[in-house]
Amino acid sequence: MICGRTPDELIRDIEGFHGFVAPGLVIGAFMVDLAREHIGQNTEADAVVETRHCLPDAVQILTPCTVGNGWLKIADLDKFALTLYDRHTFAGFRVWLDLNKAKAHPNVYNWFMGLVSKKDLPKEILIPAIFDAGRDILSVKPVTVRAEFAKREKKSKIAVCPACNEAYAAAQGTPCLACQGKDYYHTGS
Structure with a gap:
């Protein structure tokens, strides 16, 4: 076994x-x-x-x-x-x-x-x-x-990004990391 x-x-x-x-x-x-x-x-x-x-x-x-x-x-x-x-x-x-x-x-x-x-x-x-x-x-x-x-990471306070209107961890600052240009993807061709 x-x-x-x-x-x-x-x-x-x-x-x-x-x-x-x-x-x-x-x-x-x-x-x-x-x-x-x-x-x-x-x-x-x-x-x-x-x-x-x-x-x-x-x-x-x-x-x-x-x-x-x-x-x-x-x-x-x-x-x-x-x-x-x-x-x-x-x-x-x-x-x-x-x-x-x-x-x-x-x-x-x-x-x-x-x-x-x-x-x-x-x-x-x-x-x-x-x-x-x-x-x-x-x-x-x-x-x-x-x-x-x-140490276990606790989920942080949630905010709504003023740029994309998506929920994200408020600890990232404003706007969210993606809207700050720190995302992992790009759109378009």
Whole structure:
């Protein structure tokens, strides 16, 4: 069982959320399972992932922590690691893909390090290799998350932009950031 799911249930949940069975997400499931075991099932835990790739989805599928509710933060260090921590004490456990351990599982290691192509290591071989490796490719250590990083952002007062008439966070100033020219898009051709 991985986070209370059979391998088939896990694969189904991954496909339903992520759209396909990503190898990194399967590894991430083992990481979440190991972190949950260490922190304890009854701990009100928040999460930090250290990459934008796959791990955020593993946390969102297997815990109540999501980007939307603010219980999941992404510290984009581009490391394949995550931390579950007690939201009151900030004490937790960091789990990472340990490359020295992964070398004992060549298909997993070679995939992760990009040493083989997807054509040469299809998912039909890689996914079972990941299940076979399980937690053996992971390491864990206790950590304390910095209080300033663990701080939960509260939703600020809402204002209506005088330029576009849309609701926005009043803390942005007037007008809204988009009307100040700090948006992510442009209109027209």
